[in-house]
Amino acid sequence: MKKTTNKPTFFSKMYCSFFGHDYQVSKKVTRHVKEYKCCHCKKELTTNSNGKLTELTSTFKEINAVLELMYSRKLSKIRQKTYNTSAA
Structure with a gap:
């Protein structure tokens, strides 16, 4: 059985150096903050405060995780409020 790895190969790195990266959204943290990943070389990026x-470093991964948690809690409170006011 052949093992697959997430490491980029020499050819995928060469492709990106010639043609540029092909970033796709890998995770939506909030409406404005997203994480991106190149489908060829697996390079990861995220949206910063500006x-x-x-580049998606471990620090930015932690920040995005906390931000996602806070955002999901905020959305659930808004949904709960909307549900309570429409049910009354």
């Missing part, structure tokens, strides 16, 4: 793309 709205620009930066």
Whole structure:
């Protein structure tokens, strides 16, 4: 059985160096913050506080995780409030 790895190969790195990265959204943290991943070389980026793309480091992964948790809690409170006011 052949093992598959997530490591980029030499050819995928060469493809990106010639043609550029092909980033796709890998995770939606909030409406404005997303994480992106190149489908060829697996390079990861995220949106920073200025709205620009930066490399996804472990620090940014932690920040995005906390931000996602806070955002989901906020949305659930809003949904609960809307449900309670429409049911009354």
